[in-house]
Amino acid sequence: xxxxxxxxxxxxxxxxxxxxxxxxxxxxxxxxxxxxxxxxxxxxxxxxxxxxxxxxxxxxxxxxxxxxxxxxxxxxxxxxxxxxxxxxxxxxxxxxxxxxxxxxxxxxxxxxxxxxxxxxxxxxxxxxxxxxxxxxxxxxxxxxxxxxxxxxxxxxxxxxxxxxxxxxxxxxxxxxxxxxxxxxxxxxxxxxxxxxxxxxxxxxxxxxxxxxxxxxxxxxxxxxxxxxxxxxxxxxxxxxxxxxxxxxxxxxxxxxxxxxxxxxxxxxxxxxxxxxxxxxxxxxxxxxxxxxxxxxxxxxxxxxxxxxxxxxxxxxxxxxxxxxxxxxxxxxxxxxxxxxxxxxxxxxxxxxxxxxxxxxxxxxxxxxxxxxx
Numbered sequence: 072x073x074x075x076x077x078x079x080x081x082x083x084x085x086x087x088x089x090x091x092x093x094x095x096x097x098x099x100x101x102x103x104x105x106x107x108x109x110x111x112x113x114x115x116x117x118x119x120x121x122x123x124x125x126x127x128x129x130x131x132x133x134x135x136x137x138x139x140x141x142x143x144x145x146x147x148x149x150x151x152x153x154x155x156x157x158x159x160x161x162x163x164x165x166x167x168x169x170x171x172x173x174x175x176x177x178x179x180x181x182x183x184x185x186x187x188x189x190x191x192x193x194x195x196x197x198x199x200x201x202x203x204x205x206x207x208x209x210x211x212x213x214x215x216x217x218x219x220x221x222x223x224x225x226x227x228x229x230x231x232x233x234x235x236x237x238x239x240x241x242x243x244x245x246x247x248x249x250x251x252x253x254x255x256x257x258x259x260x261x262x263x264x265x266x267x268x269x270x271x272x273x274x275x276x277x278x279x280x281x282x283x284x285x286x287x288x289x290x291x292x293x294x295x296x297x298x299x300x301x302x303x304x305x306x307x308x309x310x311x312x313x314x315x316x317x318x319x320x321x322x323x324x325x326x327x328x329x330x331x332x333x334x335x336x337x338x339x340x341x342x343x344x345x346x347x348x349x350x351x352x353x354x355x356x357x358x359x360x361x362x363x364x365x366x367x368x369x370x371x372x373x374x375x376x377x378x379x380x381x382x383x384x385x386x387x388x389x390x391x392x393x394x395x396x397x398x399x400x401x402x403x404x405x406x407x408x409x410x411x412x413x414x415x416x417x418x419x420x421x422x423x424x425x426x427x428x429x430x431x432x433x434x435x436x437x438x439x440x441x442x443x444x
Contacts, residue, residue, distance in 0.1 A: 075101040079110040080292040089284040100385030114385035121405040123371035126361040133163030148176040149222035153229040159353040161228035180321035193244035239272040311397025316420035316442035320354040331358035340367040348374035356418035392427040
């Protein structure tokens with residue numbers, strides 16, 4: 072058992088089984104949420120969200136997870152990544168599965184950014200989250216829309232499972248949206264903490280779980296009553312700042328045919344570069360980071376987030392700023408400020424001038440890169 076003391080109590084975790092290449096300490100650190108509903112946070116060391124990670128290491132986790140997914144599933148299949156944290160993980164797993172499934176599987180993500188130009192399939196809640204409302208969007212392409220509705224296999228991807236309740240809410244929302252042919256449900260996650268509670272989510276059929284680590288946790292609250300004031304980061308309104316990049320990375324269902332933006336290049340072969348995605352917009356930035364790494368750069372990838380976390384434990388530094396979507400909510404970049412990079416490339420799907428100028432004061436050598444059609 073591993074125990075971590077936090078200000079509001081103690082998180083205790085037990086590992087029951089793990090992939091031979093992925094023990095607990097290589098997968099996770101710990102931190103404290105600024106959230107009265109849940110005090111602790113499992114901080115992934117491979118996800119590229121709160122800790123900068125080499126793209127090649129992230130890709131290894133995608134390949135190892137996808138290798139565990141059964142290949143004899145009924146088609147068509149729908150692979151869905153959970154926003155915001157697992158958008159990139161879902162895309163990475165889908166990219167691996169596509170080598171076997173081809174266009175028999177379609178990829179989509181959930182989103183907290185409703186898009187007026189895309190039809191909405193449904194809304195569901197992530198109940199323990201700092202931002203509960205999530206949407207599922209569809210495509211105006213009738214073939215893609217129908218393939219999603221006709222899915223016989225759901226492969227749902229998140230970075231961790233704590234109780235399974237968010238997946239349950241998503242599955243019910245998909246069924247209410249018209250997915251009436253589902254025969255098999257597979258949950259794919261880096262870490263599964265809900266082994267004893269996940270086989271039946273009361274969704275009408277058994278649920279399978281694929282993960283790199285299985286275990287359980289329990290929380291021991293301290294006697295000290297500490298009031299927690301969480302920033303309001305729940306907004307899901309239509310953005311004041313227009314999204315100018317395509318939604319082909321998953322917000323609109325498709326086959327992940329997007330690629331790294333060609334205008335982002337190394338300036339010299341040995342550059343130490345951090346590529347930062349922005350919120351849900353994480354897959355295209357990852358592809359850029361992967362491309363720069365393959366060109367010979369010393370490259371790391373991470374992403375900004377709306378998730379408020381305290382400094383300490385796995386969180387060594389915090390940059391706080393206003394989001395680039397015009398929602399006027401707090402965003403954060405973790406574990407960046409205390410490190411040195413030759414260049415930090417913030418990749419956004421909005422215009423360059425949508426980025427809070429205060430970020431340039433907090434991050435050295437910052438460049439903002441936006442979409443160029």
